[in-house]
Amino acid sequence: MSGFWKTMTAAALLLLSALPAQAGDKIRELVIFSRPQAANPQEFQSIQLIAQEWRKLGLDIKIEVLPWEQMSTVVWDQRNDWDITGWQMVGRPERGDPDELTYNLFHSSTAAEGYNFVGYNNPAYDEIATAQRAETDPEKRRQLIFTAQEIIAGDQPIINLVHQRLAYAFNQTVWDKASVVDQAGIGIKNFWTFIGLRPLGAQHDIILNAADNVTAINPLYISGPVDSWITELIWDRLLRVGADGLPHPWAAESYAWVDPTTIDVVLRPDLKWHDGTPVTRDDVIFSFTAPQGDKVPMYKPFVGNIAGIAPVGDRGLRFTLKKPSAAFLTATLSKVNIIPEKVWAPEFAKLEGQEKTAESVQEAMPLGSGPYRFVRWTTNEEVVLEANPDHFAAPHAARWILRSVPNTEAALGMLKSGEINFLADYAGDPRVLQDLVAANPDLDMVLTTDLGFRFLGLNERRGPFDDPAFRRALSTAVDRRLIVGAAFNGFAVPANSVVSPVLAFWHNPAVDAMETGTDRAQQILAAAGYTLVDGKLHYPGDRAETVKP
Amino acid sequence: MVLGRHARGLRLAAGKAGQLLFVAWAIASLLFLIFRLMPGNPLAAFIDPSFTAEQRVSLSRQFGLDRPLFEQYLLYLWNLAQFELGQSFFYRQPVADLVLGVFPNTLLLTLTALLLAYGVGLAGGALVAWRRGGWAEKLILPLVLILRAAPEFWLGMILLAIFSFSLGWLPAGGTAVAGATSVGFFERVLSIEFLRHLCLPAMTLALYLVGLPLLLMRSTMLEVLDEDFVTLARMQGFREWTVVVHHAARNALLPVVTAFALGIGYSIGGNVVIETVFSWPGLGRLLVRAVQSHDYPLAQGAFLLIALVMVTMNLVADLLYRWLDPRVAHVA
Numbered sequence: 001m002s003g004f005w006k007t008m009t010a011a012a013l014l015l016l017s018a019l020p021a022q023a024g025d026k027i028r029e030l031v032i033f034s035r036p037q038a039a040n041p042q043e044f045q046s047i048q049l050i051a052q053e054w055r056k057l058g059l060d061i062k063i064e065v066l067p068w069e070q071m072s073t074v075v076w077d078q079r080n081d082w083d084i085t086g087w088q089m090v091g092r093p094e095r096g097d098p099d100e101l102t103y104n105l106f107h108s109s110t111a112a113e114g115y116n117f118v119g120y121n122n123p124a125y126d127e128i129a130t131a132q133r134a135e136t137d138p139e140k141r142r143q144l145i146f147t148a149q150e151i152i153a154g155d156q157p158i159i160n161l162v163h164q165r166l167a168y169a170f171n172q173t174v175w176d177k178a179s180v181v182d183q184a185g186i187g188i189k190n191f192w193t194f195i196g197l198r199p200l201g202a203q204h205d206i207i208l209n210a211a212d213n214v215t216a217i218n219p220l221y222i223s224g225p226v227d228s229w230i231t232e233l234i235w236d237r238l239l240r241v242g243a244d245g246l247p248h249p250w251a252a253e254s255y256a257w258v259d260p261t262t263i264d265v266v267l268r269p270d271l272k273w274h275d276g277t278p279v280t281r282d283d284v285i286f287s288f289t290a291p292q293g294d295k296v297p298m299y300k301p302f303v304g305n306i307a308g309i310a311p312v313g314d315r316g317l318r319f320t321l322k323k324p325s326a327a328f329l330t331a332t333l334s335k336v337n338i339i340p341e342k343v344w345a346p347e348f349a350k351l352e353g354q355e356k357t358a359e360s361v362q363e364a365m366p367l368g369s370g371p372y373r374f375v376r377w378t379t380n381e382e383v384v385l386e387a388n389p390d391h392f393a394a395p396h397a398a399r400w401i402l403r404s405v406p407n408t409e410a411a412l413g414m415l416k417s418g419e420i421n422f423l424a425d426y427a428g429d430p431r432v433l434q435d436l437v438a439a440n441p442d443l444d445m446v447l448t449t450d451l452g453f454r455f456l457g458l459n460e461r462r463g464p465f466d467d468p469a470f471r472r473a474l475s476t477a478v479d480r481r482l483i484v485g486a487a488f489n490g491f492a493v494p495a496n497s498v499v500s501p502v503l504a505f506w507h508n509p510a511v512d513a514m515e516t517g518t519d520r521a522q523q524i525l526a527a528a529g530y531t532l533v534d535g536k537l538h539y540p541g542d543r544a545e546t547v548k549p
Numbered sequence: 550m551v552l553g554r555h556a557r558g559l560r561l562a563a564g565k566a567g568q569l570l571f572v573a574w575a576i577a578s579l580l581f582l583i584f585r586l587m588p589g590n591p592l593a594a595f596i597d598p599s600f601t602a603e604q605r606v607s608l609s610r611q612f613g614l615d616r617p618l619f620e621q622y623l624l625y626l627w628n629l630a631q632f633e634l635g636q637s638f639f640y641r642q643p644v645a646d647l648v649l650g651v652f653p654n655t656l657l658l659t660l661t662a663l664l665l666a667y668g669v670g671l672a673g674g675a676l677v678a679w680r681r682g683g684w685a686e687k688l689i690l691p692l693v694l695i696l697r698a699a700p701e702f703w704l705g706m707i708l709l710a711i712f713s714f715s716l717g718w719l720p721a722g723g724t725a726v727a728g729a730t731s732v733g734f735f736e737r738v739l740s741i742e743f744l745r746h747l748c749l750p751a752m753t754l755a756l757y758l759v760g761l762p763l764l765l766m767r768s769t770m771l772e773v774l775d776e777d778f779v780t781l782a783r784m785q786g787f788r789e790w791t792v793v794v795h796h797a798a799r800n801a802l803l804p805v806v807t808a809f810a811l812g813i814g815y816s817i818g819g820n821v822v823i824e825t826v827f828s829w830p831g832l833g834r835l836l837v838r839a840v841q842s843h844d845y846p847l848a849q850g851a852f853l854l855i856a857l858v859m860v861t862m863n864l865v866a867d868l869l870y871r872w873l874d875p876r877v878a879h880v881a
Contacts, residue, residue, distance in 0.1 A: 069589025069843060072596055113602035207727045213838055215639045223639065297604045355611055360641040376731055379650050380830035384728050401728045405828045409706060410721050413714040419721055 024539030058537035096245030099327035185451025469528035662754035674766025697760035722828030814859030
């Protein structure tokens with residue numbers, strides 16, 4: 001080859017290497033589902049802000065507004081047909097244990113039909129999520145949960161946005177401020193507050209509001225969030241999730257792991273049903289075995305791991321498990337209501353051979369053994385409970401009266417006028433409540449960081465979301481501080497883990513320091529081979545668009 | 550002749566009953582279809598990390614949603630024919646019990662408001678017609694038009710802010726004081742507390758409703774006041790008051806009576822907003838929740854009840870008209 005050709009070839013090679021990497025197909029328009037502004041203003045606003053950021057990366061983003069019923073049907077039943085969706089997990093006492101959120105949301109076994117609707121599939125993660133389930137040593141389990149959070153932070157199967165700040169208020173001339181319990185991640189509206197509130201004057205009734213109607217008062221039916229406030233008070237459980245988010249002895253005075261599949265509990269000696277008859281060991285066994293059949297579908301998953309229950313000593317019970325389960329304390333012993341066999345055994349007999357389940361049984365006078373007794377339920381108006389003075393943790397209040405108030409503004413007015421003295425349900429702007437409390441010295445407001453969180457789910461069954469680098473770039477481009485300020489009026493904290501920072505024992509602080517910004521996101525995309533052509537983002541050279549509009 | 554009249558009456562009654570049945574079937578079928586055509590399904594409410602696919606299938610079977618739509622429809626009609634409205638998906642209770650449980654509250658609210666509105670409307674309409682062009686007309690007409698046009702929730706919130714939150718005269722929600730000892734139905738609704746709770750919602754609804762009877766009464770009064778028999782009565786030397794009340798107003802009542810009967814039907818279904826603003830435990834709130842959560846049996850049952858009340862009130866208006874003005878029956 002002559003010198004001339006050598007030079008030309010070298011020049012051509014040089015030129016080629018200087019060209020940008022070969023571009024793949026242009027990334028299609030990506031669609032984000034959001035609930036309507038009227039139904040969920042914060043989600044709607046957050047998604048508007050996120051779409052703006054993502055457009056800066058060269059993406060075409062479309063926001064599709066759908067009511068919850070419609071959106072969830074697509075996300076749940078048509079798992080291949082969507083791109084990105086707004087979603088939220090609400091805080092519940094039993095979510096103080098990280099098992100449900102780390103396992104059910106991301107384990108590949110729940111991808112086909114369960115809660116892993118984003119379709120995340122990472123064998124390394126599956127291994128950790130399964131291992132933490134079986135690890136009954138808290139310290140070792142904590143390390144596993146920490147690792148799980150690190151994997152999630154790296155892979156970003158969902159884009160965590162914020163933990164909201166929950167606002168509740170009460171009248172501090174009626175209730176002793178010191179007796180209000182702020183439960184980690186749940187707020188002051190909780191079981192411990194309701195049994196602990198100490199009256200200061202003549203008013204001894206806790207009168208609180210709920211926007212939703214009560215649909216059922218049934219210990220075997222998880223019928224709604226408001227209904228569960230009631231069932232928690234009427235029925236006892238062996239353990240209770242405490243204000244610290246961890247399970248504590250309740251109707252069982254103690255518990256002890258014998259080995260990873262055996263746990264012994266000892267019942268309290270003084271347990272009585274509200275009709276005065278004693279709670280027997282058989283009642284407790286019945287409460288855990290009845291849901292194993294087909295008549296209590298909602299509680300069945302919680303007792304599925306129980307292989308057997310046998311009496312031990314005078315007041316003891318031994319639970320044998322099919323496989324080790326660290327979450328058993330929170331997800332089963334703190335969850336299953338203890339019910340009287342004499343009431344429910346005949347009901348189960350009647351249901352035999354019918355399509356109906358125990359969920360359709362509504363006792364006229366629900367009978368439990370909890371700190372409050374049932375008095376009356378007027379449909380869509382109020383539920384009245386009275387203190388059970390014979391309970392080992394008898395409440396200081398005389399009655400617990402739940403008023404159904406669908407109008408948020410009216411609920412605020414009622415708090416001011418004294419028609420209610422505990423604001424237990426407030427869906428409005430926390431700033432409005434803050435102003436009201438500031439203007440009324442009788443009132444006090446308590447803010448708590450939610451253990452629930454808001455997020456965007458990315459459908460990993462479809463490109464480009466099957467690429468962790470792409471997901472990481474999207475997440476990096478989201479300015480969570482802006483969302484906190486603009487969409488939540490400052491009443492939220494940025495989130496980057498499904499384990500809320502309020503759960504101090506389980507939360508891994510290492511994932512909090514997340515670098516964000518459009519520049520950083522662009523760097524991640526470039527490093528992964530994504531290119532910009534005429535301002536639009538294209539797949540890396542070896543990838544084609546597989547989803548056709 | 551007597552026999553002939555009876556036969557005609559029977560034929561009329563049978564014809565009306567047939568129409569009623571047809572309308573009921575058409576409404577029931579429409580309701581069945583509408584809710585199932587809505588996007589989304591009732592199982593959305595149960596999405597939860599602990600909710601398994603197996604549970605989903607079992608729930609679907611329990612609700613009867615696993616069967617073909619046509620089969621569901623036939624079953625629904627068959628049940629309706631036996632006055633069986635089914636079981637609510639969420640309350641898990643018979644729909645009839647739920648609907649009839651809150652229906653008296655809605656009925657009491659509606660009737661009180663209607664009586665108030667029509668009482669004031671009739672008197673006001675007559676007065677305005679009698680003093681045509683006077684200051685009363687200049688003041689009242691724009692006022693009722695504004696009330697009619699104002700959104701009910703806005704009106705309700707204003708009344709709440711004034712009478713409940715500022716003055717503290719009236720309670721803001723519910724039908725009774727929190728935790729009040731329960732008594733029998735009649736004892737409860739006749740108690741002072743119930744009336745105090747009824748005041749604001751009934752007043753809001755009445756203010757909204759008052760425009761129709763007032764304007765209707767006014768226009769028919771104006772017509773009647775021009776009729777010969779009124780002029781004759783005046784010439785006979787009756788006092789003006791007697792002429793207005795006994796001669797003119799009585800004859801102007803006819804269209805208003807019809808409007809009242811129909812108003813019951815319309816208002817029963819239209820109380821959703823007022824029931825929500827005042828936390829009134831009525832049919833409207835039950836219905837909204839049922840529609841939002843795709844509780845098909847409950848939504849169908851509640852709408853069917855409303856539709857039946859409307860159809861019945863239509864019939865009542867029809868019959869009332871025949872009775873009040875025999876000319877209508879003769880023409881028919």
